[in-house]
Amino acid sequence: MSNTDVPQLRPGAELFLTPSCARQRQYEALRAYLVEGLQAAQAAARFGYSPATLYSLCRDLRAGRLQFFQPVKPGPKTAPKRDAIRERVIELRKLNYSIYDIQKILRQDNVVASHVLINRILHEEGFARLPRRGAGERPFLVRPDMPEVADVRRLNWNKFAQFETPAGGLFLFIPPLVEWGFGRWVSRAGLPGSRMIPPLQSILSLLALKLTGKERISHVTDVSFDPGFALFAGLNAIPKTTALSTYSYRVTRAMTESLLTSYVKGMTRAGLLPGESFNLDFHSIPHRGEHAVLEKHYISQRSRRERAILVFLVQDVGSRVLCYADATVRKDSAAEEILNFARFWKETQGKLPPHLVFDSQLTTYDVLDRLDREGILFITLRRRGQTVLRTLAALPASAWNRMTLSGVSRRYRTVYYTESSVKLRPLRRPLRQVAVRRLGHEQPTLFLTNDFQTKGAALVERYARRMLISGGVVFGEGLTTPPKNGIAENIDFFHLDVLSSAIAIQVDLDVMLTLIANALYRQLAQQLTGFEAAQPKQIFRRFLNTPARVTVTPEQVRVRIRRLAHHPLLLDSKVLKATPAVPWWEGRTLHLEIR
DSSP, rough: OOOEEEEEOTTHHHHHSSSSHHHHHHHHHHHHTTTTTHHHHHHHHHHOOOOHHHHEEEEHHHOOOOOOOOOOOOOOOHHHHHHHHHHHHHHHHHHHOHHHHHHOOOOOOOOOOHHHHHHHHHTTHHHHHOOOOOOOOOOOOOOOOOOOOOGGGGGGGGGGGGEEEEEEEGGGGHHHHHHTTTHHHHHHHHHHHHHSSOOHHHHHHHHHHHTOSSSSSGGGGTTTTHHHHHHHHHSSOOOOOOHHGGGGGOOOOHHHHHHHHHHHHHHHTTTTOSSSSSEEEEEEOOSSSSSSOEEEEETTTTTTEEEEEEEEEEEEEEOEEEEESOOOOOGGGGGGGGHHHHHHHHHHHHOOOOOOOTTTTTHHHHHHHHHHHHHHHHEEEEEOHHHHHHHHHSSGGGOOOOEOOOOOOOOOOOOEEEEEEOOOOSSSOOOEEEEEEEESSOOOEEEEOOOOOOOHHHHHHHHTOOOOOTOSSSSOOOOOSSHHHHHHHHHHHHHHOSSOOHHHHHHHHHHHEEEEEEEEHHHHHHHHOOOOOHHHHIIIIIIIIOOEEEOSSSEEEEEEEEOTHHHHHHHHHGGOOOOOBBBGGGOEEEEEEEE
């Protein structure tokens, strides 16, 4: 055979001689055997098959079970949606409209088109990008009104001569703020401000949003044209989102602590802090973003650990007023927070807190020993160890005392308890242990206390009536929503769980404002017969969520609140009788009435 009989391979032939996938290898093996006429053994060996496998492939091919090439379906030759708006898009671009302007105009014509689709049409038609245009060159479009810039120097009292505001109930909080000397608190704390928005006006603006249940600072745009909010804060207009959201960036922990000290002293003078017993707990404020330098903490509402800010809270048992908070807690120092509160209380009140109630995970046995040495009484829970449970299970029935819980909303109020003295290794002296059965758990609940004088039944009832500020209860399992008390009411109405920032020091100010707003509602509730224990949300809905007509003169501000069904209780109280001279109103007196 001459060399001319051997076919010369052309570039690209290797793609057929070395198939890249199993399907192509089958195809080339069958073609070599059926078309090129190679022997079965030769064709099979060339492509790595045995002759038997090659015969099987031939059988499947002849039976129609092998498909090597899928039919190609041609795509659409037209774009109906694009073609339908093409002429309109071209017409609008010739009028110098941008892509987003065209999109808005099409939406007004009930035509939905993405900016990507509009850009593709313009590119196909050869239109270049629009150069940057000045304000006068842009086509007129309806835009939101821009509210006035907040500036205390532009405050014109003639503007407030007479107006209507939907936030009439907001003015009911001005008398207690004046009585407490709120302006002096802000000045003493050295809070930041500017010539346009002084410190007091900034804090009052943030507090107004808290008192009316606004979920986020950005929701200030809902009331940016309301003169009622502006007058409450002593400004020509309430500050905008950027000013309020960035305010906390300049606030330090020392400023917040000073404000907290003034707050506690003021609440004590107002009779809102009896200071006989306190509930203490941690609360985790979850962060819903993706990137934040935060520690992970357990979130009770979600039953899992997530990135969050840990807040330490203390509540006065007698008045249900939150009297201490710290949003800068770290994991490694969390156990010491109870001691920090004790020192804070001694510095502000001149004495240590007499009685504390808290959960077992709040602190350590070493800290319990230090509390005992200081003479601070406490009640806490003890974790159930297997040794302790076996000891309790071995007790005879006569060792358990029967009692009926009083003042507790619980279907089964009959429980059984037994007392003993336990020696825990870090503590210098034994503690009193009270074990209680039938408190909603299969195993007994264990209480630890250094109070050896109070009767065991009274200790159990004290913890049973504890208004847990962590949003859970010890007497029951499977709760899906937190009880409506303590921290739960702050989460519900003051939106404490909505982070104002991913930086703890900035959340600290937001928590402090929550304490002040909570105290204002608690003081108002105590003056309303039958609503002493009502939640802020209920107080706002029944008494405060009402419009008012405001009249301003050089001497006074008269607020005529529109009547609600429960306002006879407000008229019967002393709330409307106060006529304070408001410092941030240039000494004008406030007169409240219901029409």
